[in-house]
Amino acid sequence: MRSTLLARCLPALLLTGTLAACSDDESPSGTEDHTPTTYSVLVNGTETQPPFALVEGQAVTVQLKFFNAEDEDLDIVEDEHFGGLTFSPADLATVTRDPDHNYRFSVTGDTEGIGTVQVSYGHDEAADETTFTPVPVTVGPSD
Numbered sequence: 401m402r403s404t405l406l407a408r409c410l411p412a413l414l415l416t417g418t419l420a421a422c423s424d425d426e427s428p429s430g431t432e433d434h435t436p437t438t439y440s441v442l443v444n445g446t447e448t449q450p451p452f453a454l455v456e457g458q459a460v461t462v463q464l465k466f467f468n469a470e471d472e473d474l475d476i477v478e479d480e481h482f483g484g485l486t487f488s489p490a491d492l493a494t495v496t497r498d499p500d501h502n503y504r505f506s507v508t509g510d511t512e513g514i515g516t517v518q519v520s521y522g523h524d525e526a527a528d529e530t531t532f533t534p535v536p537v538t539v540g541p542s543d
Contacts, residue, residue, distance in 0.1 A: 484527030
């Protein structure tokens with residue numbers, strides 16, 4: 401009787417231990433939810449709110465900060481995730497990702513005008529798994 405009970409319970413115990421181990425391996429950072437619900441934007445190191453303003457021909461550094469539903473900073477998972485910036489119209493600005501930081505970009509105002517920029521997030525460079533509402537951006541003339 402005792403061996404029958406052990407034979408029935410052992411697989412369930414092993415499965416429970418395996419599932420718990422998988423959970424820890426997938427999230428060594430302690431942040432289990434990697435889906436952003438909000439973000440902030442730093443332009444040249446200063447937190448900036450929309451509408452965003454660029455100058456034609458001038459480059460700025462744009463750093464995205466993503467936060468999940470628990471308001472946890474997702475910088476801790478930046479090595480496995482990517483941020484994205486999409487300007488509309490596309491010729492408004494040029495975006496170049498920093499090769500050492502998946503959430504940081506060099507952005508250059510290309511064409512004077514008004515448009516939008518959409519922030520996105522994902523597991524690859526396309527960063528197309530989570531998209532946020534586009535916000536206004538203006539590219540002004542250079543002096």
